[in-house]
Amino acid sequence: MAEFSAEVFQNEFLSDGATDVHAVVSVTCTGAGAAGIGAGGAGAGGASGVAEIVAVDTSGSMQGRNMEAAKHAAAVAVDQIPDGTLFAIIGGSHVATRIFPYPNARVPMVTMEPGARNEAKRAISTMAAGGGTAISTWLRLADDLFATAPVAQKHLILLTDGKNESEPTMHLDRMIADVTGHFQCDARGVGDRWVVEELRKISTALLGTVDLIARPEDIAEDFSALVRKSMARGVAAVDLRVWAPQGSQVLFVKQVAPEVDDLTGRRTEVNPLTSGYPTGAWADETRDYHVAVRVPAKPVGSEQLAARVQIAVDGGVAASGLVKAKWSDDSTLTARISPEVAHYTGQAELASAIQEGLAAKAAGDEATATVKLGRAVQLAAETGNDDATSRLRKIVEVENEEEGTVRLKRNTAKLDEMALDTASTKTTRVRRA
């Protein structure tokens, strides 16, 4: 049985007249079990089972190494999907095709077993590149197939190598909105001709990750890891809930580790004082959330509960953390900033500095790019994010790390910029004494 715990990091002391309460709430799940089993053991086909779809780009640009690598990767993924899991394979171009079950099959998805596995691999081997790219059609077909699966946990792996060029952006945006909440999606781009922002839009809305696969031969390993990760998520649908007192305002709710993800806009109302934010399925893992609430100031000496941060599974509260406010005129208490809050505030700013800097660079605004990426270098150093530092150093010449002064490098590799962009939301955990 999965267990959740919540730990709150904050400085609860506010100076006289202060209203904004910040806290980092670290949520840990243990005993999640395996997907489809952990939640109740009904297995595939039951309400608590798992459905897995792999959607592979089959547009004309995939021709050659990419197509062969993608086919190999899809076959590897099929090997990793355990028996009993409902699955399907989609080939995507400007239209989406169900590769397996075969288009003429009467079932939309099949339960994995050795025979199905062999047949699926045979189907995958017949995939051929051709046509354009309209990702909304892939999402539509995946959604239609998932809709027939009576399972709690639905996961899509989406692979592309190019831009979503065969349809207006609006189509994709509308489709993302339509399928949000229906399934989770990890999106992967291979090579350097896809657009990070496009895939990030999909993976963020669908509670998954976006990543760059630089070399086609690495796709198989990544798919295999994604399937394993998906299968380790034994708790199907988890909501983060934030209660804030009457008369207060939730300023933002952000996941800050392992990746920065602003949840604020995904709010649903649980009751007038409680907001719910979907967080998808959980494995044994820890995720950190930064919550900021504005409460009316109270007289010095008063105490106030500023937020209850709860983890809800199947509508029940599985863990709860209390965020408090205590007004004090002792500046030694109120001046302290929680190291966790400071760390993640820096990491969130780092992510946006990188993204804004790269966007400015792409637009030819070198002045803004230099300032933003300089700030990113500074923040990466301050928050000890060494991975970000080394990625940044491929794009900029660092003059002074502490002051954040940099020069843009000439002739940087596109892949290095994309690697920096996709990884920008990855955070390091605060070093706890």
Next chain:
Amino acid sequence: MSADDSTLVRCPSCGENAAPRARFCENCGTPLGAPDADPGTPAEVTLELAPIVVDPDPATGDSSARRSCAACGGTIAPDGYCADCGTPGQSERDHFEERPAGWVAGVCDRGVRHARNEDAMALAAGSTFAALVVCDGVSSAPDSDVASLAASRAARDVLVAYGPQGSSSVEGATSRRIAGWTDAMVAASRAAGQAVRGAAEQLAATKGTDVADDPPSCTFVAAVVDDGLIVAGWLGDSRVYWLPDAGSPEQLSVDDSWAQEMIAAGAPRAQAETSPQAHAITRWLGPDAPDTDARCAATVPSGPGWLLVCSDGLWNYCSDAHDMGDLVRRFATSGDPHTTAAALVRWANAQGGRDNITAALARVSPTVTEQR
């Protein structure tokens, strides 16, 4: 009681200091005092305090029963905070109310700034007799909340024993009764002192510490209403006010405090009471107290009025007897001591609630005094 208190009123909205009787903040216009501080319509003061009369466990000063939120009336969640407004739930010791008779009631409250309620109150009343005891624990000493509760209850029980149904009833003409009640008051304060010592020894034994290290202590103030006679007794700076409907309000008790000594020596009251040492008390109850005999004063009211027994958590914001008379009248339009006491506590909290607050009231009226 603590040295950092002052009579300055602070605006709860912007923090600006205001004159003690200001009704609105000069800086931001926030109404000061009761939310409906229009002097013309004091009846609009609404109270959301629980009407129940609760009695904390004398041994622990605690009760496991949950009460609704003192701030908004909401439910206190299992995590200890209000489910609606997030205000911390109060323990029974943090806020309790007593109403032994329709004409006698009191409210004892933690206030805003203190972590514990070290004030205590014990009341008793019949048709023509009432005993009101308030003890204010010295916050610099640990466990003063336990000591003050034990003291107030011990003193009340002694006073009840001298009352009309008691074993050593005070009787006779007014002058005889004044003498009798003066003796009773001293007996009560001595019993209260014993109770503090007893509590201190018990606590020291439980913790394995020496009773002489930082012993708990408290003030003592009591008032008795006995058929048209009022007798007050005190040690320390908790007070008794007699506030007649007609005529001049007076403070019956005389503080045993540094401020009072300065006033006696000729310093202006406001200056003495706002000085840093104003609240240093010169007499108290506790294992280290030099003597525990209450000083006494008596009065025979000529007409109806309010008898107020309170701690400095209230009078800090309204020290002068005339001001206190105005304040009580402002909240007393219902004539009910319970709602009036609750309103006084609420008012003191709105002024900043810098200390624990206790207000106990008896409505003394000719109809009561003529009944016997």
